[in-house]
Amino acid sequence: MNYYGGLDVSVKETSVCILDETGMVCRELKVPSHPEDLLKVLKDPALPLERIGLEAGPLSQWLFSGLAEAGLPVICIETRHAKAFLKAQVNKTDRNDARGIAQMMRVNLFRPVHVKTLTSQKRRMLLTARKLVQEKAIAIENDMRGLLRNFGLKVGVVGTVGFDARIRELVEGMADLAGIMVPLLAARQKLRDTFTALHRQLLSVVRDDEVCRRLMTIPGVGPVTSLAFTSTIDVPARFKNSKAVGPALGLTPRLNQSGESNCVGRISLCGDAMMRTLLYEAAQSLLTRVRKWSWLKAWAMNVAKRRGLQKAIVALARRLSVIMHRMWRDGTEFRWTRQDTPVAA
Structure with missing residues (x-):
C-alpha cells in the first residue's frame, strides 16, 4: 500500500x-x-x-x-x-x-515549486542584504531632510557624496540641531560603508561568473541585474522555452475570461518582485540612457510610439528576460543588429 x-x-x-x-x-x-x-x-x-x-x-x-x-x-x-x-x-x-x-x-493535485541550489540561495542572500542596507541609508537621509525642513532648512538636490557636507553646512551655528544631526550622519555613514562592502562582494562574484559577464553585454543590464537573474532562474533548463520566463516573473497581462467576457488586465505581478523591478530599471535605462542604437531599442521605441513609454518599458523588461534566458542557454552574447542575432523573442 x-x-x-x-x-x-x-x-x-x-x-x-x-x-x-x-x-x-x-x-x-x-x-x-x-x-x-x-x-x-x-x-x-x-x-x-x-x-x-x-x-x-x-x-x-x-x-x-x-x-x-x-x-x-x-x-x-x-x-x-x-x-x-x-x-x-x-x-x-x-x-x-x-x-x-x-x-x-x-x-496528485499540486503544483511543484523549484527549490534553488545552495549557490543561488547564497547569491540571493547577498542581493537582499545589499538592498536592505541601501534602503535603510536612503530612509535615514529622507528623514533627515524632513526633520530639517520643519526649521526651514532645505537640503535641496545633493548627491550621496555631498550629503554629509550639506547637512553640516545647514546646522552650522545651531548646537542643538547639530547634536541631533551628527549622530544620524554617523549612522548613515556606517550604512553607506556597509553597502559599499557588500557591493564589492557582489562585483567580485560577477567578475568570476562567466554567465553574468555574458549577460552584461546586453545594453542596460549591469552586474546587479545579471546576478539577480542567474540566482532567480537558477537552472535555465527548468523552463520549457525562453518565452515562459516572462509569465514566471509576472511580466505578462492577467487574463479574466468567462463566457463572452474576455478581460485583459495589467501585468500579473506574480513571481520575484526584486527581479521584476531590476528588469524594469534595466529596460528604462536602455530606453532613456543608452545612446548606442540596437535592434532591441528600435523595437522598444516603436512600441512606445504606439502604446506609450510606460507600456514600452514593461514590454521591454519582459523581452529582456526572454533574451537573457536564451543567451544563457545558447552560450551567446548580445547581437546589436537584428540580422546577426539568433534570439527570437
Whole structure:
C-alpha cells in the first residue's frame, strides 16, 4: 500500500499527517521543525511514503534539502495553489492544513515549486542584504531632510557624496540641531560603508561568473541585474522555452475570461518582485540612457510610439528576460543588429 505525507511547517513545530491510498489517516503528530526530527517520523519502514508535500515558506528550502538528501520523495508545493485548496476547509488549524497537504499528495493535485541550489540561495542572500542596507541609508537621509525642513532648512538636490557636507553646512551655528544631526550622519555613514562592502562582494562574484559577464553585454543590464537573474532562474533548463520566463516573473497581462467576457488586465505581478523591478530599471535605462542604437531599442521605441513609454518599458523588461534566458542557454552574447542575432523573442 502507498502512503502520502503532508507537512504544515511553522517556526518551532511542524504538523505531520500520513495518509494511506484510501485517504485514511494513519499517523498524526507534531515534531520540532528540524530535518533530523522529521526524518525519525518519515523514514518509518512500516509506512513507506510515495510523496511528501510541504508548502513553500521561510524554512522550506532548508527542510527540503535535508529530506531530499536523505532520499525521501519530498515535494515543495506552490503557496497560492495550496492556499486555494486548503481554503475549502471550515476550520483552519495546523492539523487540518497538514491533512489537506497530504490529501493533495494523495490525489496528485499540486503544483511543484523549484527549490534553488545552495549557490543561488547564497547569491540571493547577498542581493537582499545589499538592498536592505541601501534602503535603510536612503530612509535615514529622507528623514533627515524632513526633520530639517520643519526649521526651514532645505537640503535641496545633493548627491550621496555631498550629503554629509550639506547637512553640516545647514546646522552650522545651531548646537542643538547639530547634536541631533551628527549622530544620524554617523549612522548613515556606517550604512553607506556597509553597502559599499557588500557591493564589492557582489562585483567580485560577477567578475568570476562567466554567465553574468555574458549577460552584461546586453545594453542596460549591469552586474546587479545579471546576478539577480542567474540566482532567480537558477537552472535555465527548468523552463520549457525562453518565452515562459516572462509569465514566471509576472511580466505578462492577467487574463479574466468567462463566457463572452474576455478581460485583459495589467501585468500579473506574480513571481520575484526584486527581479521584476531590476528588469524594469534595466529596460528604462536602455530606453532613456543608452545612446548606442540596437535592434532591441528600435523595437522598444516603436512600441512606445504606439502604446506609450510606460507600456514600452514593461514590454521591454519582459523581452529582456526572454533574451537573457536564451543567451544563457545558447552560450551567446548580445547581437546589436537584428540580422546577426539568433534570439527570437
